[in-house]
Amino acid sequence: GENVEQHPSTLSVQEGDSAVIKCTYSDSASNYFPWYKQELGKRPQLIIDIRSNVGEKKDQRIAVTLNKTAKHFSLHITETQPEDSAVYFCAASGGAGNQFYFGTGTSLTVIP
Amino acid sequence: DVKVTQSSRYLVKRTGEKVFLECVQDMDHENMFWYRQDPGLGLRLIYFSYDVKMKEKGDIPEGYSVSREKKERFSLILESASTNQTSMYLCASSLDGGSSSYEQYFGPGTRLTVT
Numbered sequence: 001g002e003n004v005e006q007h008p009s010t011l012s013v014q015e016g017d018s019a020v021i022k023c024t025y026s027d028s029a030s031n032y033f034p035w036y037k038q039e040l041g042k043r044p045q046l047i048i049d050i051r052s053n054v055g056e057k058k059d060q061r062i063a064v065t066l067n068k069t070a071k072h073f074s075l076h077i078t079e080t081q082p083e084d085s086a087v088y089f090c091a092a093s094g095g096a097g098n099q100f101y102f103g104t105g106t107s108l109t110v111i112p
Numbered sequence: 113d114v115k116v117t118q119s120s121r122y123l124v125k126r127t128g129e130k131v132f133l134e135c136v137q138d139m140d141h142e143n144m145f146w147y148r149q150d151p152g153l154g155l156r157l158i159y160f161s162y163d164v165k166m167k168e169k170g171d172i173p174e175g176y177s178v179s180r181e182k183k184e185r186f187s188l189i190l191e192s193a194s195t196n197q198t199s200m201y202l203c204a205s206s207l208d209g210g211s212s213s214y215e216q217y218f219g220p221g222t223r224l225t226v227t
Binding site: 006042 | 116155157171216218
């Protein structure tokens with residue numbers, strides 16, 4: 001089956017700096033890569049996703065890049081703010097209706 | 113607005129009890145999932161269902177079973193609760209494989225403690 005590894009497990013940045021979280025996957029058949037944000041005590045929510053036919057996707061301060069050859073994808077958050085503090089999970093999937101394989105999460109702390 | 117609800121936010125049960133966790137979605141989604149979340153381990157899939165009365169094992173099905181009698185409801189059953197099943201349980205739902213949206217929508221979670 002698919003194996004997703006996520007690094008780092010914890011990340012602290014100063015407000016205004018950038019944060020990068022990296023994930024690798026093992027199954028070349030995976031074609032959908034979502035990122036979820038989970039604030040303390042709340043449910044995970046999708047913040048951005050990318051499909052295998054795209055190399056990069058941006059949404060305001062967040063972006064995701066995908067390297068299919070190397071089987072890795074990354075989340076980039078620019079101009080971090082305290083409200084970006086949360087746990088972030090990457091996942092890999094074979095597509096709609098398919099099982100998601102999640103990474104182990106990254107706890108991001110943005111220091112004001 | 114998308115909505116996934118779970119029957120309890122907090123639950124305390126004794127070892128050996130049979131435990132039912134309920135999940136309901138109002139989005140007419142075909143797919144439903146049960147995960148458990150533990151620190152440092154991320155979200156691990158227990159069971160999922162593509163349709164009413166259908167179920168598939170996930171990565172950690174041992175000690176659990178599921179029931180899906182209606183499209184909107186997916187139940188997770190702990191046949192005989194054990195202390196190592198103390199965890200946060202998250203339900204999720206998504207549209208079927210023919211849709212353009214792949215997103216899974218999560219419920220608020222049930223924090224289960226087995227003593």
